[in-house]
Amino acid sequence: CRGIARYGKGFVVASNEEGIILLDESLNVVNFSHAGKGLDLHGIAISGDFAYLAETKLNCIGIYDLSNGLNRVDEICFSSNRATDICHINDIFIEENSLFVSMFHLPGQFNIGGGVVEYSLKKKKVKNVLYEGISQPHSVMLYKNDLYFCNSEEFSVRKENNILFKRFE
Secondary structure, eight states: OOEEEEEEEEEEEEEETTTEEEOTTTTOOEEEEEETTTTTEEEEEEETTTTEEEEEETTEEEETTTTTTTTTEEEEEEEEESSOOOOOEEEEEETEEEEEEEESSTTGGGGEEEEEEHHHHTEEEEEEEEEEEESSEEEEEEEEEEEEEEGGGEEEEEEEEEEEEOOOO
């Protein structure tokens, strides 16, 4: 399993082996779908009755209807190449009408490393490139209007441009 998010009183799990799994508050399986299986699922975020799943293999975020059979109903793609993992979308976070996406390689900027982008769910396009040149960003989240994320290659946790924690060797 690569991602878990709260949905109502239960949870939604993104699993590369099983696909999408709905759990109740006691962690019992309520429903599951093999949708997304084999797409190298990573992060997951919930908005209403929809799950947004990072489908790393396709360079997309698949949108799944949780209230109607867990079917894939739409997608947000960051590359037209669906055969090779180019962007390596790692994690996502939704706040109001913004989707925050961490990826190892920004679209069209393969050589400068990864970053975090803000995607407008209303306008259906990238609103801002918030950070670029970041090595292996993931676990992105917005908390009290501040953006937090991990930068795996440098072993750090960041709050925007500030390093909060860094493992030293």
